[in-house]
Amino acid sequence: MQIKDAIDYSIKKLELSDNKKIDSEILLCFVLNCKRTKLYAYPQEKLSIFEKVKFKTLVKKRATGYPIAYITNEKEFWSKKLFVDQNTLVPRPETELLVEISNKLIKLYSLKKILELGTGSGAIAIAIASENITTHIDATDIHENVINVAARNAIDHKIENIVFIKSDWFKNINKKKYDLIVTNPPYIKADDPCLINTDIKFEPTIALSSGVDGYNDLRKIISHSQHYIKNGGWLIVEHGYNQGLSVRELFNTNGFTASTLKDYNQLDRLTYGKLR
Numbered sequence: 001m002q003i004k005d006a007i008d009y010s011i012k013k014l015e016l017s018d019n020k021k022i023d024s025e026i027l028l029c030f031v032l033n034c035k036r037t038k039l040y041a042y043p044q045e046k047l048s049i050f051e052k053v054k055f056k057t058l059v060k061k062r063a064t065g066y067p068i069a070y071i072t073n074e075k076e077f078w079s080k081k082l083f084v085d086q087n088t089l090v091p092r093p094e095t096e097l098l099v100e101i102s103n104k105l106i107k108l109y110s111l112k113k114i115l116e117l118g119t120g121s122g123a124i125a126i127a128i129a130s131e132n133i134t135t136h137i138d139a140t141d142i143h144e145n146v147i148n149v150a151a152r153n154a155i156d157h158k159i160e161n162i163v164f165i166k167s168d169w170f171k172n173i174n175k176k177k178y179d180l181i182v183t184n185p186p187y188i189k190a191d192d193p194c195l196i197n198t199d200i201k202f203e204p205t206i207a208l209s210s211g212v213d214g215y216n217d218l219r220k221i222i223s224h225s226q227h228y229i230k231n232g233g234w235l236i237v238e239h240g241y242n243q244g245l246s247v248r249e250l251f252n253t254n255g256f257t258a259s260t261l262k263d264y265n266q267l268d269r270l271t272y273g274k275l276r
């Protein structure tokens, strides 16, 4: 099997994927341990038997909807390659909006102490820390194995201004006062069919689903944040495309101003506000 045949084979097998060609190329590069340019430069190069068997096995796995990031143990976020595994949510491009707004507020108001709740792979905290080296970030998650992944990513990127804390939301946060709290919490309804019918079924439920109405964690975080943020400090939360109005109400009733921003798909994606 030549490189070009392998790609054709995979594109056919991944007919249900939105990104058949890119997925096929990523998988083949993973198996051949090469850059994508090689696939274009040497389309006639032959795969060994071992490479062919491994490639076909991975294509089969991907065809079930299994995330490509879990196969390669890698996902790019804010131009940084992060290690991910089945314990961590695969960071989404739309979450980069949280980093963009955090960076703006940090620079505009010289914010120094930051808390990220539910860090997963560490994507948000690492992106912010790398661009704001004089800040201190505490980043939490509920599971030790998730914290270990985030800490590994911070070390890989030589980030020294994050401390990782295992905590059920604010439980192990000792009434510190932060300038900014940022979070991408779980916000999907527990009975939302997408949790079983789409590729996200392979990702950890605890990272995605949040009670019968999808607001369990948003409510908890927004109502407690006022006790951990300095007066005049900021809260930024990611939420679902249809949750903007309710999240703004939660911000307002808990002492925050509230503005909602849309992502690049023009969908409501985050709400941020200042503690009055």
Ligand SMILES: C[S@@+](CC[C@H](N)C(=O)[O-])C[C@H]1O[C@@H](n2cnc3c(N)ncnc32)[C@H](O)[C@@H]1O
Pocket (backbone or CB within 6 Å): 088, 089, 090, 091, 092, 095, 117, 118, 119, 120, 121, 122, 123, 124, 140, 141, 142, 143, 146, 167, 168, 169, 184, 185, 186, 206, 207, 208
């Ligand atoms: C939507 S994921 C976000 C992960 C990462 N920040 C990102 O944006 O890719 C939510 C994260 O919150 C964590 N989490 C869920 N419940 C939690 C809790 N009670 N306390 C702390 N973290 C929690 C999950 O383990 C998961 O890593």
